[in-house]
Amino acid sequence: MEDNRTPIIMGSDHAAYGLKEYIKEFIKQKGIQIQDVGAHSTEAVDYPELGFQVAGAVSAGKYSRGILLCGTGLGMSIVANKFPHVRAALCNDLFSAIMSRRHNNANILVMGGRVIGDVLAGEIVTAWLETPFEGGRHQRRLDIFENMGCLVHKDTTTVANNP
Template identity: 45%
Template structure:
């Protein structure tokens, strides 16, 4: 199950992401926003992050204008590794090496075709584990810093 969330800046792109997921037969839960009206991205990032950390969803996708705000907000949650990706290689490597569990896209920064390719790669790429698992554990230890 994929947790979806966007703010008003990502609303139009999210509609296309939903269409793509429907076409692929991939299950998702939409945490909003459900209109193009202005809203607060941290509220959406929280809902998606809690769904992922709570086990309700395996991965998440967040979309805002640049992707920066959603990335910052989502990465405040212990266990979240949200990656803002603007190219295919980053999408692949963040899954292989960082075990990213939330993909963040900037709707005002990249085009729809590239966004859907990034999404496809993110969802299809496995985590390699091995030496990368040790590094993910080190990152998790940083979450304990105050």
């Protein structure tokens, strides 16, 4: 079982800066270390660059979990899920957060700073950190997914020509 107190890498765009700061302090109070890659203010930034840093670190195994935030969470989800071994889940409600861990073993939590408030975000983070992966039939499905990802990243031409 994964230790839910392992360090987390986190990033946001300017639209979710305030929520990122709240979540960062919320997680620190749980005794969990945070690596914050930005944004560091409400000045406009390009979210793909920050999503790239977080998802890249999780993909490479430098961090086992990450958190990404942008205005809606959609853009960061798209960026993060381009990386091998990343299972980023957009969770703006508790049920999605729990199920993203229980059935999908999500390793990046994504939320929308313009969609949810601080209190709900804290509840989502807590649920996401504390919910274990069930394994079993869900592991079999993740293995299938992981193999698909390896094929796609290896040879996108073959996959594109054989729908």
